[in-house]
Amino acid sequence: MSRPPLRHAEPPWPRAADVVARETAGWVPYPIHSFVLKVHSRCDLACDYCYMYRSHDQSWRTQPRTMAPATVERTAQRIAEHLSAHGLHEAGVVLHGGEPLLAGDAALARTASTLRAAVGDGVRLRLSLQTNGVRLTEQRLDLCGELGIRIGVSTDGGRAAHDRHRRGADGRGSHARVDAALRLLASEPYRPLFGALLCTIDLRNDPVRTYEELLAHRPPTVDFLLPLGNWHTPPPGLDPGGRRTPYADWLWSVFERWYGAAVRETGVRLLDDLMALLVGAEPRTEALGLSPVRYAVVETDGSLAQDDSLRTAYAGAARTGLDVERHSFDALLRHPGVAARQWGADGLCAECRACPLHRVCGGGHYANRYRHDTGFANPSVYCADLAALIGRVRGRLAEDVTRLATSPSARPAPSPSPSPSLSLSSSSSLSSEVA
Secondary structure, eight states: OOOOOOOOOOOOBTTOOOOOHHHTTTOOOOOOOOOESSSOOOSSOOOOOOOOTTSOGGGGGSSBBOOOHHHHHHHHHHHHHHHHTTTTEEEEEESSSOOOOOOOHHHHHHHHHHHHHHHHHHHHHHHHEOOOOOTTHHHHHHHHHHEEEEEEEEESHHHHHHHHHOOOOTTTBHHHHOOOOHHTTTTTTTTGEEEEEEEETTTTOOOHHHHHHHHHOSEEEEEEEEOOOOSSSSOOOOOOSSOOHHHHHHHHHHHHHHHTSOOOEEHHHHHHHHHHHHHHHHHHHHHSSSSOEEEEOTTSSEEEEOOOOGGSSSSTOOOOOOEETTTTTHHHHSHHHHHHGSSSSGEEEEEEEETHHHHHHTTSGGGGGBBBTTTSSSOOOOOOHHHHHHHHHHOOOOOOHHHHHOTTOOOOOOOOOOOOOOOOOOBBBBBBBOO
């Protein structure tokens, strides 16, 4: 008895995406306006949830430790070329890693001057640096002030919450050093350099206490990051069946504390974006909504990559086969993995497109959608949590609108205010964990 022939399976999304057909039908890519430069590929912490060093993709091991001056120069030329070709007069560059401060002060100064010289006086280049804070000293803050570099710092809250994950290779916690650095950053004259705090959610930490521990540093913005995971490796404590929504519960507690304050104490980027989308405005990051992804990652060897968070899916998921020596950023825009994230609802799976919430959640963070058989053409593993959080926030806003309409003297709730246009989080607007 002969066996039936095996059916040929289409390659998982987005490798199956037909970019040529899309362009023939009239699609024009949105130009890149944010660039993430991996100036150093190693780190001085060994955080146990790090997407760079603890994921399926271990390609960091073959990357040069630092970005060579010639690579910086070529990258700067490519950025200038791209901005000029598309008539852009403003862009953002994040100096990233690993830990970018390991590159050294001279390398950071050289990189900043090279970038600004390449784009010229006609372009406003917003430079930022994402650090774990361990090496952030008064001397380096002075340097960042001279170079016009804003700073984002990763911290998970108070000592117990922070040191549970953010430890050195010797097992010692980093909270004391990071807390001292944040006290400096929040003080005069350095406060204008303060960009944001990034905090990865741990369900074991009390949400309101965590928020208030972060708030003690008076950050202009806080990014609460959902732990990276997917349908094969779900995030800690998540119920993929959606019977419980622990991450929605955690963020709702933060929302009530933040939104209910008598005055606006800080921005919370995820919640600001959610509120903006619910009232028809545009979000500031890619964590929610359908705005086209418009950032690029340059590795220390000059290779062009997708969002680092894709490393959590499988080895090579972020790889494009392109590099700054041979390829323009326009070539990156036509890579299926990049192009598909500019297609709005057309880049979502059928299940997401049929959901009335998809214009708000945007299908969730791209890395959280992965399955072995269907690639990224799936709802987010956080689907139930996102739906629950959106429903609660929408209900609260509707109640306030009704209350204001019937009682003109009622105090209006704090309105969302713009966050910095370039997210300091990770490659992504980057809404992912950083080393």
